[in-house]
Amino acid sequence: xxxxxxxAEAAPAPAPAVPxxxxxxxxxxxxxxxxxxxxxxxxxxxxxxxxxxxxxISNGVGYSPMDAVLxxxxxxxxxxxxxxxxxxxxxxxxxxxxxxxxxxxxxxFTMQRAVxxxxxxxxxGAIAVLIGVLHEEPLFGSLDAYSFTDNAVWMTLTGFALCxxxxxxxPWIVRHPGIAFTAVAFAIGAAxxxxxxxxxxxxxxxxxxxxxxxxxxLGLNVVVGFAGLLDLGxxxxxxxxxxxxxxxxxxxYGLHLPFWVIIFLGAAIAxxxxxVLGAPTLRLRGDYLAIVTLGFGEIIPDLATNNVFSATGGxxxxxxDPAKFGGFNLGQLxxxxxxxxxxxxxxxxxxxxxxxALRNVERSRLGRAWVAIREDEVAAAATGINTVSTKxxxxxxxxxxxxxxxxxFGAMLGTVTPDNFQFAVSVTVLSTVVLGGIGSxxxxxxxxxxxxxxxxxxxxxxxxxxxTLGTTTGLxxxxxxxxxxxxxxxxxxxxxxxxxxRPAGLLPSRARKVELTKGGTEEVLSEVEAS
Amino acid sequence: MAxxxxxxxxxxxxxxxxAVQDVSFDVGExxxxxxxxxxxxxxxxxFNCITGLYPxxxxxxxxRGESLRRKPPHKITRLGITRTFQNIRLFSFMTAVDxxxxxxxxxxxxxxxDAVFRTPSERHEERDVEKRxxxxxxxxxxxxxxxxxxxNLPYGLQRRLEIARALASNPSLLLLDEPAxxxxxxxxxxxxxxxxxxxxxxxxxxxxxxxMRVVMEISDRIVVLDHGEKIAEGAPQEVRKNPRVIEAYLxxxxxxxxxxx
Numbered sequence: 001x002x003x004x005x006x007x008a009e010a011a012p013a014p015a016p017a018v019p020x021x022x023x024x025x026x027x028x029x030x031x032x033x034x035x036x037x038x039x040x041x042x043x044x045x046x047x048x049x050x051x052x053x054x055x056x057i058s059n060g061v062g063y064s065p066m067d068a069v070l071x072x073x074x075x076x077x078x079x080x081x082x083x084x085x086x087x088x089x090x091x092x093x094x095x096x097x098x099x100x101x102x103x104x105x106x107x108x109f110t111m112q113r114a115v116x117x118x119x120x121x122x123x124x125g126a127i128a129v130l131i132g133v134l135h136e137e138p139l140f141g142s143l144d145a146y147s148f149t150d151n152a153v154w155m156t157l158t159g160f161a162l163c164x165x166x167x168x169x170x171p172w173i174v175r176h177p178g179i180a181f182t183a184v185a186f187a188i189g190a191a192x193x194x195x196x197x198x199x200x201x202x203x204x205x206x207x208x209x210x211x212x213x214x215x216x217x218l219g220l221n222v223v224v225g226f227a228g229l230l231d232l233g234x235x236x237x238x239x240x241x242x243x244x245x246x247x248x249x250x251x252x253y254g255l256h257l258p259f260w261v262i263i264f265l266g267a268a269i270a271x272x273x274x275x276v277l278g279a280p281t282l283r284l285r286g287d288y289l290a291i292v293t294l295g296f297g298e299i300i301p302d303l304a305t306n307n308v309f310s311a312t313g314g315x316x317x318x319x320x321d322p323a324k325f326g327g328f329n330l331g332q333l334x335x336x337x338x339x340x341x342x343x344x345x346x347x348x349x350x351x352x353x354x355x356x357a358l359r360n361v362e363r364s365r366l367g368r369a370w371v372a373i374r375e376d377e378v379a380a381a382a383t384g385i386n387t388v389s390t391k392x393x394x395x396x397x398x399x400x401x402x403x404x405x406x407x408x409f410g411a412m413l414g415t416v417t418p419d420n421f422q423f424a425v426s427v428t429v430l431s432t433v434v435l436g437g438i439g440s441x442x443x444x445x446x447x448x449x450x451x452x453x454x455x456x457x458x459x460x461x462x463x464x465x466x467x468t469l470g471t472t473t474g475l476x477x478x479x480x481x482x483x484x485x486x487x488x489x490x491x492x493x494x495x496x497x498x499x500x501x502r503p504a505g506l507l508p509s510r511a512r513k514v515e516l517t518k519g520g521t522e523e524v525l526s527e528v529e530a531s
Numbered sequence: 532m533a534x535x536x537x538x539x540x541x542x543x544x545x546x547x548x549x550a551v552q553d554v555s556f557d558v559g560e561x562x563x564x565x566x567x568x569x570x571x572x573x574x575x576x577x578f579n580c581i582t583g584l585y586p587x588x589x590x591x592x593x594x595r596g597e598s599l600r601r602k603p604p605h606k607i608t609r610l611g612i613t614r615t616f617q618n619i620r621l622f623s624f625m626t627a628v629d630x631x632x633x634x635x636x637x638x639x640x641x642x643x644x645d646a647v648f649r650t651p652s653e654r655h656e657e658r659d660v661e662k663r664x665x666x667x668x669x670x671x672x673x674x675x676x677x678x679x680x681x682x683n684l685p686y687g688l689q690r691r692l693e694i695a696r697a698l699a700s701n702p703s704l705l706l707l708d709e710p711a712x713x714x715x716x717x718x719x720x721x722x723x724x725x726x727x728x729x730x731x732x733x734x735x736x737x738x739x740x741x742x743m744r745v746v747m748e749i750s751d752r753i754v755v756l757d758h759g760e761k762i763a764e765g766a767p768q769e770v771r772k773n774p775r776v777i778e779a780y781l782x783x784x785x786x787x788x789x790x791x792x
Contacts, residue, residue: 357647360646360647360648360649361643361646361647363646363657364641364645364646364653364657365636365639365641365646365656365657365660366641366643366646367646368625368629368632368633368636369633369636371622371624371625371629372622372625372633372636375622375623375624375625376620376621376622376623378584378620379616379620379621379622380622380633381583381584381603381604381605382582382584382604382608382613382614382616382620383608383613383633383634383636383637383696383697383700384604384605384608384609384613384634384636384637384700385605385633385636385637386603386605387605388603393643397643
């Protein structure tokens with residue numbers, strides 16, 4: 001019996017198959033494949049029913065796709081049949097996959113489904129061209145030019161394209177999940193304002209909340225995910241970035257620096273603050289550091305509210321210049337609805353830049369040093385890592401991304417007020433990171449979109465939706481139901497549910513996944529091996 | 532033989548506990564020196580003082596004549612001293628090769644901006660470092676596990692990986708804290724071979740070990756601690772017969788008994 005120096009952990013589990021060979025990443029990459037396919041199908045279905053929904057709320061403009069399918073009236077209707085059949089077969093295919101998975105059988109008809117999805121995409125495109133551009137309504141019988149709203153067309157098209165990509169390139173996706181995910185995420189991002197071009201509010205949500213939360217989550221992921229430092233005051237750096245914009249490009253000091261300069265300055269100044277806060281506090285560990293950052297997160301909005309040195313304009317905030325490119329002024333978000341999509345696209349470009357930069361850093365010497373510190377700070381120090389400066393860099397780089405987002409946010413909103421940077425923002429960003437998958441860039445991105453959707457779209461709109469539902473179903477009681485009392489319970493339940501179902505996050509990082517699925521068995525394992 | 536490490540009357544006090552007091556010894560270039568002593572004798576504390584994890588209460592430690600007092604651990608590693616730990620401290624959720632690459636951290640030069648923009652020099656350095664890391668793994672016979680997570684390696688290989696990580700910073704003095712603990716006979720034999728090869732490669736080795744067979748076989752010299760004080764020092768054969776050492780290990784009276792029998 002070998003005298004193992006390892007402290008035996010009180011979690012005896014049956015030793016699994018010895019995973020001494022390289023970890024299989026198969027499960028994870030298939031996760032990306034499923035994400036793509038399911039996401040595509042959801043979009044197809046939503047696109048299909050969207051005109052129907054539009055009819056309900058817009059007094060008959062638009063049509064019910066069911067009418068078109070049930071009453072064959074024109075040659076072009078065949079195209080609608082193609083779309084419908086493709087949709088139904090693909091959904092049935094998903095059920096078949098589930099069935100075969102339960103029986104441990106390989107999924108079938110992958111290529112056929114790819115062809116079908118491609119046909120669906122072509123048919124959708126053809127319908128859009130025939131109705132919208134050529135105005136060939138007679139082909140479709142009673143349908144009119146409003147029949148397929150272009151929202152629906154874009155959504156269905158994107159959905160089918162995703163399915164076609166997913167099924168058609170399955171082996172490639174399974175082998176390169178990271179690249180596939182990035183490509184799909186940015187394709188959807190680029191198409192988003194087109195898909196929802198008639199729903200300006202939703203594109204506004206995308207810019208104001210989803211994209212900004214993605215940037216914040218990416219930045220916080222460096223601190224919490226890579227370096228393992230708990231930061232509860234992350235919104236402070238966001239505020240610093242925003243106030244940088246309002247001070248250097250606004251009426252307060254009469255300075256009007258150009259937009260591009262401002263956002264990078266915001267990042268630089270926030271990173272400076274990150275270093276200043278980090279230098280004295282990073283000797284603290286775990287909980288203690290968290291409390292200090294919590295304090296910092298409270299101090300900054302308080303300073304802004306109290307208008308210290310009359311620099312911040314107090315609760316009313318400061319006005320900031322909107323983004324401007326040469327003579328082209330984007331205006332405040334929402335002021336010129338057509339410009340919302342440019343803000344969104346700009347943000348997508350910035351997110352791409354940040355993702356590339358962070359990905360590069362993650363794979364570098366510095367990224368390894370962060371993980372080493374997260375895993376074992378003493379061993380990291382003894383291995384030759386300057387733990388203080390490495391942690392400081394994590395803090396500072398995380399802060400700079402937040403400042404970057406903040407500076408953009410300030411210019412986008414046109415006013416910077418303290419209530420945008422309260423503790424709730426820090427907590428929300430932290431929950432996006434945890435929910436998406438700590439340490440995983442793809443994961444926190446998805447997490448940010450999910451959280452932003454729940455917190456900033458579903459919750460604010462729930463009351464109105466209940467009202468609409470009440471009117472359409474005739475149950476007026478539904479409309480009188482006060483949803484706002486329960487929405488945060490719902491939010492909490494969603495968080496709990498996701499964390500129970502996927503404890504490592506929606507798209508976990510590879511290491512974290514191992515940690516949480518094989519936890520507690522390695523000591524037993526090594527003893528078995530050593531004997 | 533020139534001394535590479537001079538430990539000069541060091542003391543370490545925790546509150547009222549004198550963990551190490553007034554201990555002095557030298558480690559010569561290319562020597563293998565072992566430190567032994569009963570549990571709680573202050574061996575690991577001495578190691579922690581040498582590697583800068585604990586600040587010294589008094590005394591001084593010199594490495595190639597340079598004082599290590601007040602130097603942070605990473606600077607001491609950079610000077611050429613690395614160590615392993617008694618209870619293996621690998622980066623569990625990093626692959627074996629990444630663990631070794633972390634070991635090379637202090638030999639690398641890439642700055643943040645090089646990483647952000649993936650400059651040619653950064654890529655070049657990364658490639659070199661990965662190649663060297665795989666080389667080290669090969670030398671220790673664990674290149675097969677390069678992509679496995681450290682925590683998933685069998686115990687004996689984890690010990691070996693920790694040595695690999697320590698070697699990655701290209702040290703001239705390697706400190707091993709109970710490298711044979713928990714190993715079976717075959718693994719101990721392999722470990723001794725590894726240590727012998729390292730010494731042939733010009734490395735000085737200073738180790739803490741409880742396994743007397745290992746200690747007696749590989750050491751040039753042995754330092755014995757008890758209750759934080761050095762009670763003996765010398766060649767294995769001398770130390771083995773030293774009455775104070777026998778007393779420390781077996782209790783007072785044992786040395787008389789042994790002499791009488």
